[in-house]
Amino acid sequence: MNRERxxxxxxxxxxxxxxxxxxxxxxxxxxxxxxxxxxxxxFSEVQRAVADPDPSETDQALARLQDxxxxxxxxxxxxxxxxxxxxxxxxxxxxxxxxxxxxARVRDYVRDLDLRNPPIGVPSGxxxxxxxxxxxxxxxxxxxxxxxxxxxxxLVGFSxxxxxxxxxxxxxxxAMARELAHQLGTPISSLxxxxxxxxxxxxxxxxxxxxxEVAHAIGExxxxxxxxxxxxxxxxxxxxxxxLPLHEVVGELERYLQARLPRFGRGVELxxxxxxxxxxxxxxxxxxxxxxxxxxxxxxxxLAGRDGEIDIRxxxxxRDRVHLQIRDTGPGVPPEVRDxxxxxxxxxxxxxxxxxxxxxxxxxxxxxRGRIExxxxxxxxxxxxxxxxxxxx
Numbered sequence: 392m393n394r395e396r397x398x399x400x401x402x403x404x405x406x407x408x409x410x411x412x413x414x415x416x417x418x419x420x421x422x423x424x425x426x427x428x429x430x431x432x433x434f435s436e437v438q439r440a441v442a443d444p445d446p447s448e449t450d451q452a453l454a455r456l457q458d459x460x461x462x463x464x465x466x467x468x469x470x471x472x473x474x475x476x477x478x479x480x481x482x483x484x485x486x487x488x489x490x491x492x493x494x495a496r497v498r499d500y501v502r503d504l505d506l507r508n509p510p511i512g513v514p515s516g517x518x519x520x521x522x523x524x525x526x527x528x529x530x531x532x533x534x535x536x537x538x539x540x541x542x543x544x545x546l547v548g549f550s551x552x553x554x555x556x557x558x559x560x561x562x563x564x565x566a567m568a569r570e571l572a573h574q575l576g577t578p579i580s581s582l583x584x585x586x587x588x589x590x591x592x593x594x595x596x597x598x599x600x601x602x603x604e605v606a607h608a609i610g611e612x613x614x615x616x617x618x619x620x621x622x623x624x625x626x627x628x629x630x631x632x633x634x635l636p637l638h639e640v641v642g643e644l645e646r647y648l649q650a651r652l653p654r655f656g657r658g659v660e661l662x663x664x665x666x667x668x669x670x671x672x673x674x675x676x677x678x679x680x681x682x683x684x685x686x687x688x689x690x691x692x693x694l695a696g697r698d699g700e701i702d703i704r705x706x707x708x709x710r711d712r713v714h715l716q717i718r719d720t721g722p723g724v725p726p727e728v729r730d731x732x733x734x735x736x737x738x739x740x741x742x743x744x745x746x747x748x749x750x751x752x753x754x755x756x757x758x759x760r761g762r763i764e765x766x767x768x769x770x771x772x773x774x775x776x777x778x779x780x781x782x783x784x
Contacts, residue, residue, distance in 0.1 A: 405543045412537075466522035468501050470510075476501075477517070575619060578612040585609050622681050626750070630678060630758060634671040634782035637705055637713060641665045643676075644683050645703075652691075658698035659691060665705040665715075671782040672713050674759050679779075682754035682763075685747035686717050686775050693721030693773065711781045712761075718774040724765060732765055755779070 469478040476488045476497045484500075487493040504510075504522045511519040585605050645663050652659055672679075683703075690701045699720040708714040724732055735749040755763040761779040 408539065408543060463524050465524045466504070468497060468504065468520040470501065470518045470520065471516055474498055474501070575616070578615045578619075581612045582609060585612070618677075621677055625675065625678050626753065630675045632673050632675055632759070634784075635674045635676055635679070636667070637669055637672050637715065637779075638665040638667045640674075640676055640679055641683065641703060641705070641715075644680055644687070647684070648687060659694055660698075660700045661687075662700060662702045663704075665703065669705055669707060669713055672759075672779045673782040674779060678754045678758055682751040682777075683715075683717070685751045686763075686777075689747055689775075690717060690719035690721065690773070693719055693723075695721070697721075708778060712778045713781060715777045715779065716766075716774055717777075718772060720772045723771055723773050729765060733763070 464481045466482055467478075467480045468476060468482075471477050476494050479486065479488060479497060482497070482500065484496075486496055488497060501510075501520045504520045507523065508521055511521075513519065585608055589602070589605060641663060642665075645661065648661055652661060687701060687703070694701075701720075702718045703715070704718075705713060705715045733748050733752040735746060752763050755761045755777055759779055761777060763775065763777045766774040766776050
């Protein structure tokens, strides 16, 4: 069977078992009600015999009582004179007690009955052996049904969770591959352009560009490619963490963004307030810079080319945490995606892959053992808060 169909098959089996359980318990309830009616009739017959001392009436009452007891399907065996079987009622099998084989089979059955219910002796020398009525045996299956239902529920839940995690993982890797292709595309296209430019003669190059200028630009693109490669290499394994001054990490990000804001978002003002005397955090500079860059770029995209502000501020929090908030003056996050904003593939942009914030959460929470969340929104804008553990010592 296809692995993707296992959750559906288990869920169907669970529903069948649940329906069977409901029908089964309802039949047991009906049987208990019938037994209650029989007990009431027995009580009525006893009261009638007590009220009327006439021997004939008493004999008739006893006969009716015997019929009522037998109607409960209670297995009964009468023995006398060295376990000789004299009568049987309601046995779970057909037997002829007039044959030696039938006598032997019933005596084997009696031994099993006596282990559960001690026999009752009467003055006439008869011994009455009795078993459990069908309703008792039916009740014994309830625990088995409940155990099976519980195990099946666990299996269904486990299978659904595994299927969901597998789907999430596939979406994450798909989004990661698209993000990698997107990030590699820009420097590779730039390198192709510089290569075409080098193929032109010195007099044909625009702006009298010399080889030194072209070499410098190619060097910048190679550095960018190396940075991208280093980032994706680290995200796939457990990187080493070391004490980091947060103001230096944010300062490097600020310099990178300020140089590119005219291209990323015209009219966007970046304000940074990260004190240099904050406690150091335990982290990886390459990955942490990437996580912060994704959140800030998300804020830039939210402004969608309009004028606005992005504020980055940090302060010392409780329980050995340093808090970093990134706030923008954009339209905010739509309510329908607020709870899924950090999931792979979820984006508010028409052309986005929905991997930036998912990567940030992976870096902050999975690598740095921190926390990132979208705070309650103001009437406008969005605020992301990142809480990072302080470096030991």
